[in-house]
Amino acid sequence: MTRLPDFHAARWDEPVVMELGRPGGRGQHFPAPEDEVRASVGVDLIPEGMARTDRPDLPEITEFEAQRHYLHLSQMTLGMMGVSLFGTCTMKYNSKTAEFATLRPELAAVHPYQHPDTLQGVLQIFHDMDGMLRSLSGMDQFIFQPGGGADAAYTMACMARAYWADRGMLGQRTEMVTSVQAHPCNPATAAAAGFRVVNLPLEENGYPSLDALKAAVGDRTALIMINNPDDMGIYNPEIREWVRIAREAGALCFYDHANFNGVMGKLSARELGFDACMFMLHKTFGAPKAGGGPAVGAFGCTEELAGYLPTPVVVKSGDRYTLDDDRPKSMGKIREFWGNVPQVVKAYAWTRAMGADGIELGADISVVTNNYMDKRLSEIPGLAISNPDVSARRMEMTRWSLGPIAEETGIGTVDFANRMADYGIDPWWMSHEPWIVAEPFTPEPGELWSKEDIDLWIDVLAKICEEARSDPEMVRSAPHSQAIAQVRGDAFEDPAKWAMTWRAWKRKQAGADQVERGVA
């Protein structure tokens, strides 16, 4: 076993910003209105009754104090500065060259309502990115308006509404069919778009049966939404047949390409028969995740569906790029403007820097490294692989279970995740709901991390397994070398205790004090 890091997180004991500063402290000045402005318009410009009379209870700190405070907070965020094999999210290097390029005024200080003649650079990048994603998927048109993978799923559901409404069949095509292990955003967005959700159960081989699918799809099915491979690392070899059956029933078929990393350059959604797909540019295409966005769910579809896309769509005519707003069958906007533009530029940069060979090599490495992980994890007593009957090599990630060791020691996946950080390893992803295996965890090594990183990650896991047996209380009370001790969860569902702002916290603390003193 390699030597494990003697790690301790930064521990600044940093107060909440509302507690910092002093009356009258300043972090920014704004100029006073010019004399001629004041002379022209006067003062007291807010209509009576609408002028603010109270002073917002904000901190009053210096510019340096703000900088230092937030730098401290950044230092108390592990980010992916340890080893993050966070499954389903495909942790990648996020190019600083691309990051810096997007901060240039030629992008940061650009307004989406500028005349297209002044937007030719960013429009060209959109157009070129669209073209590269077409090549990767076989689809005919991509847009970048959805603000994440879930928003792309919602876009698909809304596209299906527009498609069926156009045929006068919205009242009949009322169902969306998916599998119980699809990402929660698929059933949730379909339901929010107004569809009834039909969830197919899984068979022993890890995916729903063709019989179950045949029984579920019919003339009420508006669409199916499916990912493949799934988060267990299992590829559904019947997917072509799935799509054929669903399309025969008239349903639209949406490929949730969240798990694209192992099949980049290997599969074409279009050739498998799908009508539409989405790519997560903040996962597979190297744009940063930023703790939950801004993100991009790039949405692509066939020519047959393209008329229903949200507007605007970037088009090229001659040497000029323009925004096409005149699409009468469009489903309407999914979000204002054209999308998280800087993230699209970063994804464009990733795709250009990788090239076709790099992308295919990335897929190869992702699947090889995951199989290397599987081999080593299988040698650790107390772990169990999901779907043990599936003997074939898994794809780019594998769902594992701590079921045996949890039964033996009482230490489960949350405890392990908390303890991992004590070694400077980013806590793992467990599983989306519902949990199909007990005490799940889902590593995904991707193409970024070295064998040494992966070995360290596994060694830490093996070490925690030993700790769970020798000193379970120490693991249960972890972490011990982080910025803070383990957070207590008792307030999260308690209206008397939860506090989503500092003012609520102070009010509830004051109330609790009064109760203690017998005042209330």
Added chain:
Amino acid sequence: MAGERRAHPWMASSAPGALEVMLKEIGAASVDDVFEQIPKNHFRSTPLDLPPALTSEIELRRDLVGKLRKNADCEDNLSFLGAGVWQHHVPAIVDEIVGRTEFATNVWGSYQSDHGRNQAWFEFNSQLGALLNLDVVQLPVYSWGCAIGHAIRMAARITGRTRVLVPALSDPERLSVIRTYCQPSGMDGHIEVVSLAADPTSGRLDVGDLAARLGDDVAAVYFENPSYLGTIETGAAEIARLARAAGAETIVGVDPASLGVIRAPGDYGADIVTGPVQPLGVHMHCGGGAGGFIASRDEEHYVRAYNGFLVSVVETREPGQLGFGLACPHQNSYGMREDANDWTGNSTYLWAIAAAVYMSLLGPEGFRELGTLIVSRARYAARLLGNIDGVRIVWPDTTFKEFVVNFDDTGRTVAEINDALRARGIFGGKDISGEAGGLGQSALYCVTEVHTAADIRRLAGTLTEVLR
């Protein structure tokens, strides 16, 4: 080693021989073996057709910057565009903090390993709550329009009603998003969107029309303060009172940059408040700086109706120490799938950190100065433009930072005028001719703290010249 590939700077195992070591460990003869699950006829039939790789940072940077330089921007030009994305000053510290790799690259660790980020999120909620005078703020959703959409669906869940009243003079962009969220008619969860007339003399909501349309089927009244076309809504408290009397929720959209000088919505009866995050220290990014917040009072029926992440301050196992985590985790779609409140996913949480830094830098006095400066210069701009022959300010002296300029009497279209301005280095206001309200050839001009009196005089002078 001639013939061997060069390792890619972003892939450790692309180094010569690295992959082979692992293949040997797993007993695979070749890379093809690890793809054994995929049937042969599933593999794509054609090779990828991508442009040549730019693996050198020098080449990549040159390509990116070369393309971006084909844009013209609002630093080299003088821009008066707003309408959902506004040119505000972004303090340098904000760029430093949101560019920190830990904040840029993190995904979802434990409450302890992500403590600093979670605290920054809580500080976004707390400072925005102080501006709004409200106790609950959710982490932002994708955009202001999406925030309104979720807020309307919250109101429908809370009231069990299926009609929402929105201003006829709404931003068409946001209105389109609202309609998407309210579902087409004929679907089970459809929420009917009904327009509320504006008072033609002020642009404010027509309270008489509101009173006539309120009824026991109305889930919510939505209005903005300032409105889409810039007017400060003096009837805000009366609108909220009428809505409450009818059992409807009052949803307000506010510009956070105005809250140093305009009353907090929590003080005039707003039940649910939405707004854009972008004015709080986020660059325009060609619309990619969008984000939308949702806030309310701390009453359980509101809290239980949120769709996304509610970050609560809590105690840790160490006495006296505070940490942060997600309250009410069992109502969002991660746990509840199709039974959740709408859905959630990756959003715009980095902008919550930008906004936290921004609000801490401004403090109460900064927000007051900012609001004073904006409203003063915007009114000044309206005065100067209104003095030009043929140019009319549609609602003078009602504005915060945006105002409608009508050009009907010039005999020129806004498109023609904006072309001429652009040739002189000025981006005129958004062309709203053809939008609801029948305002003729009109443009929505936006003036903020970045526009000096000299900039405004340059605009007036150039416009005079263009219209001559």
